[in-house]
Amino acid sequence: MRTLCSSTLIGEVFIIGFAGLVAMKDPDLTTSTVWTVSGIAMFLCVLLCGVVTRRGGVALGWALQIALIASGFVVPTMFFLGVMFAALWWASVHFGRKIDEAKARFAAQTAQAGASGADAA
Numbered sequence: 017m018r019t020l021c022s023s024t025l026i027g028e029v030f031i032i033g034f035a036g037l038v039a040m041k042d043p044d045l046t047t048s049t050v051w052t053v054s055g056i057a058m059f060l061c062v063l064l065c066g067v068v069t070r071r072g073g074v075a076l077g078w079a080l081q082i083a084l085i086a087s088g089f090v091v092p093t094m095f096f097l098g099v100m101f102a103a104l105w106w107a108s109v110h111f112g113r114k115i116d117e118a119k120a121r122f123a124a125q126t127a128q129a130g131a132s133g134a135d136a137a
Contacts, residue, residue, distance in 0.1 A: 017112025021077065022065040024108045028084065028101055029061045035091045042090065057083065074109055081105050 088095030
């Protein structure tokens with residue numbers, strides 16, 4: 017799960033950075049405000065890559081997805097991109113867990129086969 021979720025989060029880092037560039041053109045926002053918010057969001061994405069498998073990591077990822085969608089109020093294209101990345105996040109979590117379960121089953125079978133092979137010798 018970690019690899020799939022981290023890949024999605026790193027993609028979001030780039031999307032947030034590009035959205036920051038677009039948001040800078042808004043005359044109501046200062047450059048420092050845009051880059052403070054964008055920088056914090058990008059930092060959280062990278063930080064979340066390391067804690068996604070810990071307790072609450074997936075929930076924090078969902079909170080980040082909601083914030084990404086909500087950023088559409090500043091950069092309207094982010095409504096679409098936020099929904100797309102939320103779908104990617106769901107797929108990363110869903111299929112990542114299935115892959116982790118399959119790896120665990122395979123490891124258990126391998127350990128069992130190794131133990132029964134050692135008993136026979």
